[in-house]
Amino acid sequence: MRFEAVFVAGYALLLVGVAAGLHRLGGQDTSPWRSRMLAGHRRRTADPPPDTGSADWPHSEAGRLHTGIALVTAVAAATLSAAEMVRHHRPVEIAVLGAIALTAIAATVRLWAVFAGSRP
Amino acid sequence: MDSSAVTTPRRRDRLIGRGWIQAAALVILFGFFVLVLMGYQTYQSGPPIPERTVTPSGQTVYTRADVKAGQGVFLKNGLMEYGSIFGHGAYLGPDFTADYLHRSAELVNKTYGGTGSGSAAQRTIDDYRVNKYDARTRTLTISDAQAEAFTTMTAYYARFFASPQGKTGLRPKAITDPTQIRQLTGYFAWSAWAAAAQRPGEKYSYTNNWPSEPLVGNKPTADTVLWSAVSLIALLGGTGALFAAFGRWNWLGWHGRDRQELRFREPGSVGLTPSQRTTAWFFFAVVGLFLLQTIVGAASQHYRADLGSFFGIPLDRWLPYNLVRTWHVQLALFWVATSFLAAGIFLVPMITRRRDPKWQAGLAYALLGALVVVVVGSMLGELAGMRGAFGELWSWLGMQGFEYLDLGRLWQILLTIGMAFWVVLLWRGLRHKLATESRANLPWLFFFAALALPVVYATGLLARHDSSFTVTDFWRFMVVHLWVEDFLELFTTVMVAYIFVLLGVVREHIALRVVFLDIVLYSAGGVIGTAHHWYFNGEPASVLALGAFFSAFEVIPLTFLTIEAWTFIRLGARQESKSAAAFPHRWAVMFLVAVGFWNFLGAGVFGFLINLPVVSYFEMGTSLTANHGHAAMMGVYGMLAVGFAMFALRYLVPARRWSDRAAAVSFWSLNAGLAWMVFVTLLPLGLLQLYRSADVGYFDARSLSFVSDSTNTVFEWLRLPGDVVFIVGGIGPLLWLAWLGVRHRGRHAAPLGAGPPASAETPAPAGAVEHGSTGAAAPVEQELVLFTEVVPPAEGVRPAD
Numbered sequence: 005m006r007f008e009a010v011f012v013a014g015y016a017l018l019l020v021g022v023a024a025g026l027h028r029l030g031g032q033d034t035s036p037w038r039s040r041m042l043a044g045h046r047r048r049t050a051d052p053p054p055d056t057g058s059a060d061w062p063h064s065e066a067g068r069l070h071t072g073i074a075l076v077t078a079v080a081a082a083t084l085s086a087a088e089m090v091r092h093h094r095p096v097e098i099a100v101l102g103a104i105a106l107t108a109i110a111a112t113v114r115l116w117a118v119f120a121g122s123r124p
Numbered sequence: 125m126d127s128s129a130v131t132t133p134r135r136r137d138r139l140i141g142r143g144w145i146q147a148a149a150l151v152i153l154f155g156f157f158v159l160v161l162m163g164y165q166t167y168q169s170g171p172p173i174p175e176r177t178v179t180p181s182g183q184t185v186y187t188r189a190d191v192k193a194g195q196g197v198f199l200k201n202g203l204m205e206y207g208s209i210f211g212h213g214a215y216l217g218p219d220f221t222a223d224y225l226h227r228s229a230e231l232v233n234k235t236y237g238g239t240g241s242g243s244a245a246q247r248t249i250d251d252y253r254v255n256k257y258d259a260r261t262r263t264l265t266i267s268d269a270q271a272e273a274f275t276t277m278t279a280y281y282a283r284f285f286a287s288p289q290g291k292t293g294l295r296p297k298a299i300t301d302p303t304q305i306r307q308l309t310g311y312f313a314w315s316a317w318a319a320a321a322q323r324p325g326e327k328y329s330y331t332n333n334w335p336s337e338p339l340v341g342n343k344p345t346a347d348t349v350l351w352s353a354v355s356l357i358a359l360l361g362g363t364g365a366l367f368a369a370f371g372r373w374n375w376l377g378w379h380g381r382d383r384q385e386l387r388f389r390e391p392g393s394v395g396l397t398p399s400q401r402t403t404a405w406f407f408f409a410v411v412g413l414f415l416l417q418t419i420v421g422a423a424s425q426h427y428r429a430d431l432g433s434f435f436g437i438p439l440d441r442w443l444p445y446n447l448v449r450t451w452h453v454q455l456a457l458f459w460v461a462t463s464f465l466a467a468g469i470f471l472v473p474m475i476t477r478r479r480d481p482k483w484q485a486g487l488a489y490a491l492l493g494a495l496v497v498v499v500v501g502s503m504l505g506e507l508a509g510m511r512g513a514f515g516e517l518w519s520w521l522g523m524q525g526f527e528y529l530d531l532g533r534l535w536q537i538l539l540t541i542g543m544a545f546w547v548v549l550l551w552r553g554l555r556h557k558l559a560t561e562s563r564a565n566l567p568w569l570f571f572f573a574a575l576a577l578p579v580v581y582a583t584g585l586l587a588r589h590d591s592s593f594t595v596t597d598f599w600r601f602m603v604v605h606l607w608v609e610d611f612l613e614l615f616t617t618v619m620v621a622y623i624f625v626l627l628g629v630v631r632e633h634i635a636l637r638v639v640f641l642d643i644v645l646y647s648a649g650g651v652i653g654t655a656h657h658w659y660f661n662g663e664p665a666s667v668l669a670l671g672a673f674f675s676a677f678e679v680i681p682l683t684f685l686t687i688e689a690w691t692f693i694r695l696g697a698r699q700e701s702k703s704a705a706a707f708p709h710r711w712a713v714m715f716l717v718a719v720g721f722w723n724f725l726g727a728g729v730f731g732f733l734i735n736l737p738v739v740s741y742f743e744m745g746t747s748l749t750a751n752h753g754h755a756a757m758m759g760v761y762g763m764l765a766v767g768f769a770m771f772a773l774r775y776l777v778p779a780r781r782w783s784d785r786a787a788a789v790s791f792w793s794l795n796a797g798l799a800w801m802v803f804v805t806l807l808p809l810g811l812l813q814l815y816r817s818a819d820v821g822y823f824d825a826r827s828l829s830f831v832s833d834s835t836n837t838v839f840e841w842l843r844l845p846g847d848v849v850f851i852v853g854g855i856g857p858l859l860w861l862a863w864l865g866v867r868h869r870g871r872h873a874a875p876l877g878a879g880p881p882a883s884a885e886t887p888a889p890a891g892a893v894e895h896g897s898t899g900a901a902a903p904v905e906q907e908l909v910l911f912t913e914v915v916p917p918a919e920g921v922r923p924a925d
C-alpha cells in the first residue's frame with residue numbers, strides 16, 4: 005500500500021470511530037439533577053424535580069445534533085475511502101479501503117435510521 | 125416606597141454572594157498583572173534589530189532602516205495574508221522566516237563544500253547559531269557566505285514577487301521595485317537570523333529554536349517539551365479539581381423546587397420599540413456580509429485547490445489570494461460583531477421594559493450607516509492599498525496588513541468609535557434600570573461587558589507597522605486572542621444568560637453565578653493564556669512556559685460551560701412543558717445547542733490539539749490551525765450570531781410569514797457544511813502537513829509545492845459539496861428570513877404598552893417575579909410586554925435561594 009492510501013484508510017477508520025463516539029456522546033444523559041456536579045446538592049435536597057428523560061425537548065435535539073454530525077462524519081469516511089480507491093487500486097488497497105468504505109456505509113445507514121427516526 | 129421612588133430610587137440588592145465578587149476581582153487582577161509583566165518582557169527581550177548588518181570586512185549588507193521598511197513592504201502588500209512571518213499569518217504562501225532560513229542555509233552549505241564536505245554542515249550551523257550581534261555598537265556581523273546568500277536570495281525574491289504569470293496566488297508582478305525587494309529580503313533575513321542565533325547566555329534561539337530546521341540545528345528546546353508535559357498535567361488536574369469542587373459544593377445552586385409557571389406569549393403580541401425595529405436592517409446586513417464572507421472564502425479556497433486559474437478566469441489579477449483572504453477574515457469579524465451589536469440594541473428594551481429614549485432609533489440607524497462606511501471603506505482601502513495606492517498614508521487608509529487587523533488605522537479608529545457609540549446607545553436605554561440595580565447584578569454586568577468591547581479592541585491600535593515584530597504581535601493578540609476569545613466570550617455569556625432569564629427559563633441568580641464563574645475561569649486561563657500565541661515569535665522561554673501552563677485552563681471553561689449550557693437548556697425544558705403557547709424560539713435555542721457542541725469540539729478539542737508548545741512548534745501555520753479557526757470561529761461565534769438573528773427575527777417577521785422550515789434547513793446545512801469542511805479537508809490536511817513538518821521539515825511542509833501536490837489537491841476538491849451545502853442551504857434561507865425581517869420590521873406587532881389581553885385568563889404580570897423590579901419603583905410608565913409571563917406559584921412560595 006502506498007502512503008496516501010494508508011493515510012486515507014487510517015483516517016477514514018478514525019472518522020468512523022469519531023462518528024460512533026459523537027453519536028454516543030449525544031445519547032449521554034446530562035440531566036442537571038444526575039450531574040456529578042450536583043452530588044453534594046442531591047444529598048441535601050429532599051424532593052427531586054420531576055425527571056426529564058433524554059427524549060424531552062430540547063435535550064432530544066442536542067442528541068439529534070450529535071447524531072447529525074456523526075452522520076456527516078460517516079458519509080465523509082465513506083466518500084474519502086471511495087475517492088482513494090479511484091486514485092490507488094492495487095489489490096491490497098482495494099481490499100483495505102473497500103472494507104473501510106463498507107464499514108462507513110454501514111455506519112451511515114444506521115445513523116441515518118436513527119436520525120430520521122428521531123424527527124420531532 | 126412611593127416617596128422613595130420619586131426622589132432617589134433605591135438600588136436592588138445584590139443577587140450574588142460577596143465571595144464570587146472577591147474571587148472574580150482577585151483572579152482578574154492576577155491575570156492582568158501577569159499580562160502586564162509579559163508586556164514588559166516583550167519590550168525587553170525581543171530580538172534586537174541591528175543598526176547595521178555587516179560582513180567580516182565591514183561591508184554593509186542591510187540596515188535597521190531596511191528591516192523596518194521591509195516590514196512595511198510586507199504588510200502593505202498583504203503578504204501576511206498570503207504567507208507568514210515567524211509562523212504568523214496566512215497558510216497558502218511560505219513562512220518567509222523558514223523560507224529564508226532554509227534557502228540561505230542551503231546556499232551557505234554549498235559555499236562550504238556541500239554535502240560532500242564533512243565540515244560544511246557544522247560550519248553552516250556555526251554561522252547561524254553563534255550570535256555575533258554586538259549590543260554596544262549595535263552591529264551584527266555575518267559570514268561572507270551568508271552575505272553572498274543574501275544577494276542570491278534578493279534575486280530569488282525579485283523573481284518570486286515580480287513573476288508576470290502569477291501562479292503563486294499573488295497578483296502578477298505584485299512587487300517589482302528593486303529597493304522594496306531588497307528591504308523585504310532584509311526583513312526576512314533578519315527574522316531568519318533571530319530564528320537561529322542563540323540568545324545571549326542561552327543555548328536556544330530568540331524564537332525558542334523555531335522553526336525546525338536541521339541545516340541550522342533548530343530543534344525543539346527542553347522548555348518546549350517540558351512545558352508541554354506540564355500543560356497536559358494542568359489540563360487533567362484542573363478539570364478534575366473543578367469537577368470535584370462542583371461535586372462537593374453546590375456553587376451554582378440548581379434547585380428542583382421551582383414551581384413557577386411560564387406562559388410564552390405569541391411573538392406577534394409583543395410590541396417592539398422603534399430601536400428594536402431598526403435591527404431588522406442590522407440583521408439583513410449581517411446575513412449579507414456572511415454571504416460575502418463565504419464567497420470570498422470559497423475564492424481563497426479555490427487557490428488551494430488550483431493555483432493556476434479560476435475555471436479559466438485569471439482571478440489573481442484583481443482578486444489575488446491575499447486580498448480575498450484578507451476580506452474573508454475581516455468580514456468574519458464584521459458580520460459577527462454586527463450581529464452582537466444588533467442583539468444588544470434589541471435586548472435593551474426587553475431588559476428595561478421601557479420605551480426608547482428620544483432619538484434612539486435614529487441613532488441606531490446612524491450606527492448602522494457608520495458600520496457600512498467602515499466595512500466598505502476598509503475593504504476598498506485594502507484593495508487599493510495592496511495595489512500601491514495612498515503613498516505615505518498606506519497604513520492609515522489602505523492595508524495595515526496585520527492578520528485580523530488588516531484594516532487601515534483610520535478604519536480601525538472609526539470602528540472603535542462606532543463600538544463606543546453603541547455603548548452610549550445601550551447606556552441611554554439602560555440608564556433608568558441601572559440606577560436601580562446593584563452593580564453586581566445582570567444589567568450592570570451586561571453594560572460592563574459591552575463597555576469592555578471597544579476598550580479592549582482599541583488596544584490593537586498600539587500595533588504599529590514600524591515597531592519590532594515581537595511588539596506588534598503582542599498588541600495584535602490583544603485583539604485576536606483577548607478580545608475575541610475572552611471579551612466576546614464574556615459578552616456572549618452575559619447575553620445568552622440574560623436572554624434565558626428574560627425568557628423566564630433560568631433564575632437570575634443562577635445566571636449570575638454562571639457569568640461570574642465564566643469571569644473567574646476565563647481570567648485565569650484566557651488572559652495569561654494569550655501567551656499561547658507567543659511561543660515562537662521572539663518572546664523569551666518564560667512567556668512560553670506561562671502560555672502553555674495557563675492556556676490549558678482555557679480549555680476547561682470551554683468544555684465545562686458547555687455542560688452547564690446543557691443544564692441551562694434543560695431547566696427550560698421542564699418549564700416549557702407547562703406553557704400553553706408553544707415556545708417560540710425553538711431554532712434560536714437550537715443554534716445555542718450548536719454553539720455548545722462546537723465550543724466543545726472546535727474550541728476545546730481542536731484548540732487543545734494545537735495548544736501544546738511541542739505540537740505548535742511543528743504545526744504553526746498549517747491547516748490544523750485553520751481547522752481550529754473555522755470550527756471555533758464559525759462554530760461558536762458564527763452560530764451564535766445566527767442564533768441572535770433568529771431570536772430577533774422571530775419578532776420582526778409576522779407569524780404567518782415566518783418559516784420554521786427555512787430555519788431548519790439553514791440550521792442543518794450550516795452544521796453539516798461546517799462538519800464536512802472540517803472532517804473532509806481541514807483536519808486530514810492538517811494531520812498530513814503536521815506529519816510532513818515533523819518528518820521532513822517545516823520549510824517543506826509550508827512550501828507551495830507541498831501545499832499544492834496531488835494528495836492535497838484531492839482533499840481540497842472533495843470539500844466542494846460541503847461548501848455548496850453551507851452557502852446555498854445554510855445562508856440562502858437565512859437571507860430569505862432576514863429579507864422578510866426588513867420587509868415587515870415588526871409593523872404587525874401589537875402596539876407598545878398595550879399588550880395582549882393576557883389578563884383574560886391570568887393575573888397581569890405586573891413586574892414578573894425577578895426581573896420586573898422597576899414595576900414597583902416607577903409606576904409612572906406602563907411597562908412593555910415581555911415575551912414570557914412568569915406566574916408565581918399559587919402558595920406564594922418564595923423562590924429558593
Ligand SMILES: [Fe+2]
Pocket residue numbers: 604605609653654656657
Ligand atoms: Fe488564543
